[in-house]
Amino acid sequence: xxxxxxxxxxxxxxxxxxxxxxxxxxxxxxxxxxxxxxxxxxxxxxxxxxxxxxxxxxxxxxxxxxxxxxxxxxxxxxxxxxxxxxxxxxxxxxxxxxxxxxxxxxxxxxxxxxxxxxxxxxxxxxxxxxxxxxxxxxxxxxxxxxxxxxxxxxxxxxxxxxxxxxxxxxxxxxxxxxxxxxxxxxxxxxxxxxxxxxxxxxxxxxxxxxxxxxxxxxxxxxxxxxxxxxxxxxxxxxxx
Numbered sequence: 031x032x033x034x035x036x037x038x039x040x041x042x043x044x045x046x047x048x049x050x051x052x053x054x055x056x057x058x059x060x061x062x063x064x065x066x067x068x069x070x071x072x073x074x075x076x077x078x079x080x081x082x083x084x085x086x087x088x089x090x091x092x093x094x095x096x097x098x099x100x101x102x103x104x105x106x107x108x109x110x111x112x113x114x115x116x117x118x119x120x121x122x123x124x125x126x127x128x129x130x131x132x133x134x135x136x137x138x139x140x141x142x143x144x145x146x147x148x149x150x151x152x153x154x155x156x157x158x159x160x161x162x163x164x165x166x167x168x169x170x171x172x173x174x175x176x177x178x179x180x181x182x183x184x185x186x187x188x189x190x191x192x193x194x195x196x197x198x199x200x201x202x203x204x205x206x207x208x209x210x211x212x213x214x215x216x217x218x219x220x221x222x223x224x225x226x227x228x229x230x231x232x233x234x235x236x237x238x239x240x241x242x243x244x245x246x247x248x249x250x251x252x253x254x255x256x257x258x259x260x261x262x263x264x265x266x267x268x269x270x
Contacts, residue, residue, distance in 0.1 A: 059118065066122040083172040085214045086123045089198060089222045092116070113148065120151020132168040134159040135179035135210065142210055145201045146177050149212065169214050170194050176213040177201070184251035186211060190229035197227035200248070200258060209248070211256075226259045 070086075096115055100108050123129075133156050135142035143156050154175075159165035162178045162185035169176035175198065178185060189197060198212040198221065211227065230238070230245070232253045238245045244260035 062118065063122050063125070067125065070122075070126045083215060085129060085172060085175065085216050086127055087175075087198065087214065087216060088220050089216075090220055092119060093222050093224070095119075116149070117151050117153070120153050124151070124153050128173075129154060130168075130174045131156045132159045132165040132174040132176045133157065134162050134165045134177075134182070136182060137179055142177065142179055145210065146212075149199065149201055150175060166192075166195065166213060172215045174214070177210050178213065179210045180249055180256070181209075184254070186249065186256050187229060187251050187254045189213065190231075190254065196221065200225075200227050224261050226261075228257055228259060230255050230257050 092115075096108075096112050099115065100111055103111060106114075131146045131150060131154055133139075133142060133146060139158075146156050147154075157174075159168060159176070162176075162182065165174075165176035165178050166185075166188075168174040176195075180186065189195065194215055195213050196216050196218055198214050198216060200209065200211055202209045232255065235245060235247065235255050235257065238259075246258045246260070247255040248258055249256035
């Protein structure tokens, strides 16, 4: 047998191994979805009427899963690993209770739609809303995530006194062009701790900055400031 023929046989064997691994990966993904569905079914028995109106998203748990897996991987870039697991979790959540993304963006609509899919999964449909208020109203039902572009008026100031909605995440476009807030009906204890968002009056912003908090204003309207708040980990904890 020539070296060339042997090489082709080796390549064919490796491709067959990859095909087998693909099938095993698919089976594991299906098993993961089945287990997640079982957990959801068990939890549904303890859900109150108030909880039933909330999104099923768990941003804090999602972040912890991705961080743990990222620490384990040898070759998969963090951005790729994040995309894969966000999609898996979106498939599971959408199977349990379908939702949509209520998008309002007039400056960069195509970019905002791509950002929405990258953050929340391609399986979740994106539907345009005529105004920020319409998107927020849809989010209040618990059946949608409102994603609204920042820079289109001062709509975000209403979130300061909003009893039902929270800012789930802030999304920044490539190269810093175009940004948006994802807003939904969700308990605050389910949000990520490393970075949060809040609408603060000038006096409260000054007080927090005076205490050394990592608060960064990203939009301003009169005395109101839309801020990103980073959790500062004490040096002693970092060393540990």
